Amino acid sequence: MCNFLLLARNMSMLARPSFPSSFASSREPTGSASSSSYPSSQSRFDTSYLQKSKGKKQKFELSEQDKREIKESFELFDTKRKGSLDYYELKVAIRSLGIEIKKAEVLQLLEEYSDDGSIDYDSFVEIMTSKFSERNPEDEMRKAFAIFDEDHSGKITLKQLRRIAKELGEDLSETELQAMIDEFDKDQDGAINENEFIEIMKQTSLF
Incomplete structure (x- = not known):
């Protein structure tokens, strides 16, 4: 599960609209900023939803x-x-x-x-x-799923998972990638559909 979720968290950054890097650099102030002024951040699925109570509404x-x-x-x-x-x-x-x-x-x-x-x-x-x-956390999850689903087939296949792992620099073997598919493939069709992907995310501490 950890490997799959790591890929999902890292790919989710593409689901969030952002300003072009060239524009950001052109807006940079002159002089060097301290690390405290510009903390590094790695985009991921929003964990702030954890603050919402499942039973009653909280701040x-x-x-x-x-x-x-x-x-x-x-x-x-x-x-x-x-x-x-x-x-x-x-x-x-x-x-x-x-x-x-x-x-x-x-x-x-x-x-x-x-x-x-x-x-x-x-x-x-x-x-x-x-x-x-x-x-809406489900909207965030659906956007992330769409990044995986590059051919709009409604499924995350082994080929797509392999591509994503390579792009993110994750050194995962073919066996490991297939095991990630098999673990969550509830309908046994050899791929992860959107509903299966959302259920995976809901089972984690991310939501």
Whole structure:
């Protein structure tokens, strides 16, 4: 299970919309940033859903991964180091975190959270906490499955799993890859379908 989930977590980063690397680099401030200012983050399935109670509703809490990514995004787009984001910076920062947002909504956020047309870090965290709390974990899983399912067959085959492992630099033998398929192939068709993939994810500590 661990190998399969590792591949799924790493591939899920492609399911999250992000700004082009060339654009990000062009927005980098001059001078070197400390590691604390720009913490490294490896995109993965959202673990913040663990904070939601299965039995009763509890206050949503960000995962540590979410907190790092929010901080990283704010600091990346606060190019003038003024401690706040203007309209354009706010829009691209939110989109860089995988949230689609329209002009009217950005303007509404500025009206709600700002007196001077800019959003400070605490307000940005509050905004993103609200946005993240609205995400559907099954939608995230389906997006990740679609990355595996490159031929749109509705199944993850051995060939696809082999390709993904190679792209991610995972040194897995053909026997190991086949065992990963066999372990979760409930309908015994030699592949993992979307429902089987979702059930695998639901059985882990990721959701």
